[in-house]
Amino acid sequence: MNTLSLITQKERAGLLQNQRGLAWLLAYSAVLSAFTLLLISNKELSLLDNAQVVYMMAGTVTAAGTMIAVILGADAFAGERERGTLVPLLTAPITADQLLMGKALGLLSAWGVMYVLALPYLWAVGVGGQNLMQAIIYLALFGTPVVLGFGYLAMALSARTGSVMTSLLTSLIILLFSASPLLIGQGLRNSVIGKALDMVNPFSGALNTFDAVIIDSDPFSSQISRLILVIVWLVITFIAARLSARRPVFR
Amino acid sequence: MLIEASHLKLSLAGRHILHDVSLHLQAGEIYGLLGPNGVGKSTTIAVLLGLYSADAGLLSLFGETDKQNAKEQRRRIGVMPEHAGFYDWMTANDYLKWYAGFYGGLQRPVPELLEQVGLADTKNQPIGQFSRGMQQRLGLARALLHGPELLILDEPTNGLDPRGRREIHNLLLNLAHEHQVGILLCTHLLDDVDRLCSKIGIINQGRTVLEGSLSELLNQQQIGRHFRLHMEVPAEDQTPLPSGVSLVAQEGNWWHFVVNAENQNSFSTLWQDMLKAGWKFSEIHEEGGGLEELYLRLTTEANKPDRKVA
Numbered sequence: 001m002n003t004l005s006l007i008t009q010k011e012r013a014g015l016l017q018n019q020r021g022l023a024w025l026l027a028y029s030a031v032l033s034a035f036t037l038l039l040i041s042n043k044e045l046s047l048l049d050n051a052q053v054v055y056m057m058a059g060t061v062t063a064a065g066t067m068i069a070v071i072l073g074a075d076a077f078a079g080e081r082e083r084g085t086l087v088p089l090l091t092a093p094i095t096a097d098q099l100l101m102g103k104a105l106g107l108l109s110a111w112g113v114m115y116v117l118a119l120p121y122l123w124a125v126g127v128g129g130q131n132l133m134q135a136i137i138y139l140a141l142f143g144t145p146v147v148l149g150f151g152y153l154a155m156a157l158s159a160r161t162g163s164v165m166t167s168l169l170t171s172l173i174i175l176l177f178s179a180s181p182l183l184i185g186q187g188l189r190n191s192v193i194g195k196a197l198d199m200v201n202p203f204s205g206a207l208n209t210f211d212a213v214i215i216d217s218d219p220f221s222s223q224i225s226r227l228i229l230v231i232v233w234l235v236i237t238f239i240a241a242r243l244s245a246r247r248p249v250f251r
Numbered sequence: 252m253l254i255e256a257s258h259l260k261l262s263l264a265g266r267h268i269l270h271d272v273s274l275h276l277q278a279g280e281i282y283g284l285l286g287p288n289g290v291g292k293s294t295t296i297a298v299l300l301g302l303y304s305a306d307a308g309l310l311s312l313f314g315e316t317d318k319q320n321a322k323e324q325r326r327r328i329g330v331m332p333e334h335a336g337f338y339d340w341m342t343a344n345d346y347l348k349w350y351a352g353f354y355g356g357l358q359r360p361v362p363e364l365l366e367q368v369g370l371a372d373t374k375n376q377p378i379g380q381f382s383r384g385m386q387q388r389l390g391l392a393r394a395l396l397h398g399p400e401l402l403i404l405d406e407p408t409n410g411l412d413p414r415g416r417r418e419i420h421n422l423l424l425n426l427a428h429e430h431q432v433g434i435l436l437c438t439h440l441l442d443d444v445d446r447l448c449s450k451i452g453i454i455n456q457g458r459t460v461l462e463g464s465l466s467e468l469l470n471q472q473q474i475g476r477h478f479r480l481h482m483e484v485p486a487e488d489q490t491p492l493p494s495g496v497s498l499v500a501q502e503g504n505w506w507h508f509v510v511n512a513e514n515q516n517s518f519s520t521l522w523q524d525m526l527k528a529g530w531k532f533s534e535i536h537e538e539g540g541g542l543e544e545l546y547l548r549l550t551t552e553a554n555k556p557d558r559k560v561a
Binding site: 001003006009010014018020080083084085086087088090091092093094095250251 | 293297300302322323325326328330332334335336337338340349350352353354393
């Protein structure tokens with residue numbers, strides 16, 4: 001087994017193949033179940049249309065994914081340091097890039113499990129309505145770079161600060177700031193500042209795409225600028241993580 | 252030469268940590284790196300391991316100064332950090348197999364490796380259930396699993412009981428003498444150094460204040476070892492003392508002697524010579540001196556800037 005696979009295997013096992021991993025998967029499923037029940041009951045009361053419900057579910061899965069990515073990313077280097085397991089990794093014949101990529105692949109595995117777990121819920125709320133398949137495809141296409149980008153951001157902070165608490169808090173504040181345009185009213189979002197924020201905010205980019213393709217049935221060609229935005233976000237955070245991982249705080 | 256480090260300097264966050272550190276270790280040697288807390292021992296190890304890049308000085312590992320080859324050099328080094336961290340949810344067996352994967356797989360079966368460090372029958376136990384001493388032993392197993400040519404051990408006997416310490420001592424001596432492994436031992440336990448190390452380096456305030464073979468350094472520094480002997484019959488004035496032994500005080504039946512550095516390799520012969528010469532004593536107590544005195548002398552003279560190499 002090569003070095004990258006070994007690191008990924010450990011990340012995946014630490015996350016998914018023990019009681020702690022099982023607990024968070026159960027918690028995630030419980031949240032999706034509760035949210036699905038809420039959406040279906042509102043749909044049956046005709047308070048929400050089918051596409052709106054699918055959009056909200058896709059947004060919820062993306063938000064949960066970024067949250068988990070931030071937690072895992074914050075733990076990636078600083079958690080290893082605090083547990084005393086970072087030095088054995090840094091002194092083994094592993095390059096910084098292999099360590100970073102192994103951890104990113106572990107994070108992607110977690111996102112993959114979350115994505116697969118979300119599929120039956122998406123089907124449950126969207127069956128018989130429009131654009132369910134678009135939701136599934138666009139959740140993978142836009143959700144993955146946003147989730148991975150937040151993971152890289154948290155990893156960069158984790159390597160740079162050496163503290164899980166500091167990197168987690170900082171990443172969560174950035175995540176909250178990214179999600180804030182969605183929390184403010186439509187009027188504010190349409191203001192100059194709101195639009196400017198939307199243009200550079202990958203989280204908004206993904207959710208606005210879900211809105212456009214699921215609710216408004218817009219074609220892919222109209223989403224290319226948003227796809228570029230989330231990919232640029234991914235590249236920037238990857239570079240930051242790569243630079244930080246070369247000289248992580250280890251003591 | 253496994254490690255050749257000369258005049259290393261390092262600053263971190265604008266603070267000078269290493270001013271002038273030198274360290275030379277050959278195959279088959281056990282080198283004791285000594286110094287008070289916070290003087291730069293762990294930082295020196297971090298520089299040797301490539302975790303920090305020295306600002307100045309020469310560093311050569313296995314005769315190579317090329318940092319591009321760091322990954323390959325790490326394959327030849329076994330490291331036991333001060334905090335032997337593990338993943339609690341893994342078993343010793345799973346962990347060692349997994350970690351060995353970075354070095355191309357296990358060279359020996361895990362049970363054999365665990366047996367070597369005194370952890371037989373624990374291979375399927377989660378590491379989270381291990382005591383501190385057991386984790387130290389597992390840390391040593393991790394450092395040994397790929398058959399390294401150079402071992403860098405930071406406080407390897409911390410948390411071990413006396414039997415455990417003795418077992419680890421024997422293991423390290425065997426590795427150095429039988430397999431020509433070079434061992435860099437960073438410890439505060441002078442007893443470990445006294446028993447294991449053929450060479451020492453003392454760091455104080457970021458400088459190597461002394462480096463060389465232990466016996467040469469004790470000789471050079473004129474440091475003897477102090478003993479208190481209980482005399483059954485007071486010796487006559489004319490009773491001769493072996494060379495290198497001097498009487499320094501008498502307190503009733505307890506007589507105090509200093510043994511010079513050159514006599515410190517074979518105390519049993521020394522006591523036998525004294526008995527043959529007519530000295531009649533029933534108890535021997537060591538009172539200090541030797542490495543302890545050398546260490547205290549060099550680390551309390553805090554501003555001593557000159558480096559000495561024996």
